[in-house]
Amino acid sequence: MIDYENLGLLNKPFFDEFKAAFSDTLESGWYILGNKVKEFETAYAQYHNVKHCLGLANGLDALILALRAFNFAPGDEVIVPSNTYIATILSIAQCGLKPVLVEPDIHTYNIDPEKIPAAITPRTRAIMVVHLYGKSCEMDKIMAIKEKHNLVLIEDCAQSHAASFKGQLTGTFGEFGAFSFYPTKNLGALGDAGAILCNDDELATAIRRLRNYGSDVKYYNEVVGYNSRLDEVQAAFLSVKFKYLAQITEHKRKLADIYHQGLKSDFIKPVVHPDYFDVYHIYNIRHERRDELKQFLLDNGVKTDIHYPLPPHHQKAMKGIIEGTSYPISEEIHRTTLSLPCSYCHTTADIEKVVEVINKF
Numbered sequence: 001m002i003d004y005e006n007l008g009l010l011n012k013p014f015f016d017e018f019k020a021a022f023s024d025t026l027e028s029g030w031y032i033l034g035n036k037v038k039e040f041e042t043a044y045a046q047y048h049n050v051k052h053c054l055g056l057a058n059g060l061d062a063l064i065l066a067l068r069a070f071n072f073a074p075g076d077e078v079i080v081p082s083n084t085y086i087a088t089i090l091s092i093a094q095c096g097l098k099p100v101l102v103e104p105d106i107h108t109y110n111i112d113p114e115k116i117p118a119a120i121t122p123r124t125r126a127i128m129v130v131h132l133y134g135k136s137c138e139m140d141k142i143m144a145i146k147e148k149h150n151l152v153l154i155e156d157c158a159q160s161h162a163a164s165f166k167g168q169l170t171g172t173f174g175e176f177g178a179f180s181f182y183p184t185k186n187l188g189a190l191g192d193a194g195a196i197l198c199n200d201d202e203l204a205t206a207i208r209r210l211r212n213y214g215s216d217v218k219y220y221n222e223v224v225g226y227n228s229r230l231d232e233v234q235a236a237f238l239s240v241k242f243k244y245l246a247q248i249t250e251h252k253r254k255l256a257d258i259y260h261q262g263l264k265s266d267f268i269k270p271v272v273h274p275d276y277f278d279v280y281h282i283y284n285i286r287h288e289r290r291d292e293l294k295q296f297l298l299d300n301g302v303k304t305d306i307h308y309p310l311p312p313h314h315q316k317a318m319k320g321i322i323e324g325t326s327y328p329i330s331e332e333i334h335r336t337t338l339s340l341p342c343s344y345c346h347t348t349a350d351i352e353k354v355v356e357v358i359n360k361f
């Protein structure tokens with residue numbers, strides 16, 4: 001059986017270094033906001049060539065704190081893709097703001113810049129883009145819209161570590177780049193973790209405050225904050241893993257290339273274009289008989305996944321929050337998409353086997 005993902009196997013090459021990092025943190029006696037968090041923040045900011053990185057508890061919090069930093073008024077609108085993981089939209093709802101859904105491009109699965117202007121109203125304050133599956137959005141067009149309409153831009157980079165558009169890393173285009181280091185992400189911790197990137201000193205101060213009870217000085221509170229700090233021990237693990245991000249990315253790109261070369265044309269494959277450096281957090285294909293294909297693969301020893309089975313606007317939790325009930329492009333993607341094994345835990349032989357099996361469908 002070929003797993004869709006196997007976190008034990010994925011992390012095995014790093015066990016010795018993880019154990020040393022844990023031991024070091026344990027013996028330091030400092031467990032919250034210490035040197036381990038600082039070290040990771042410094043390295044992650046440097047890699048992106050941005051001024052600030054703030055370690056946070058998880059990716060959802062990164063999005064929530066990013067929105068909170070602007071003190072938007074209740075009911076202000078945030079443009080967001082109709083085709084995303086629910087966390088993106090939850091962050092908007094959690095802040096009392098209104099998500100305005102814009103359909104994706106059927107080829108890239110990311111928000112369609114051509115459709116954004118029609119969604120802008122006098123209440124629009126921000127665009128929250130998602131670099132889904134590890135492919136950057138069309139950032140030149142989105143930056144032009146942001147500037148023309150004077151909107152805040154927040155990037156959900158939970159699936160796009162090391163991905164870039166025309167040579168620029170995702171997470172460095174907007175006011176904030178919000179990252180998740182959930183264990184399955186391309187840069188994954190051994191528990192929940194997240195971070196925000198930004199260049200603006202005041203915005204960085206706002207996030208630093210918000211993650212720590214709204215406090216700059218211990219026991220003095222400036223705003224109604226959260227407790228959303230990156231743990232020292234997760235930061236220590238992340239510093240280990242981060243050294244191998246390029247290697248992990250290259251591995252996933254190599255596996256994606258095997259699919260790209262080998263899959264027969266019955267399957268709609270991800271678009272490959274020189275402007276985009278894709279990191280394949282998820283390698284998806286689309287097929288009319290997706291459920292049948294999934295079962296066929298399972299019967300033949302290949303586990304797959306679906307990202308995602310139910311679109312946000314059909315989620316029970318979104319009743320009264322998302323306006324509009326028809327987002328046909330998002331629905332089409334949700335109906336036909338299938339995620340194939342494409343993890344650091346897989347060998348090229350695993351993927352060749354998947355290609356062999358799936359081409360028999």
Ligand SMILES: *Cc1c(COP(=O)(O)O)cnc(C)c1O
Pocket residue numbers: 058059060061084085087088130156158159179180181182192193194
């Ligand atoms: C994983 C993910 C999140 C949430 O990150 P957590 O760390 O699990 O809170 C947000 N947005 C997208 C697109 C994701 O894939």
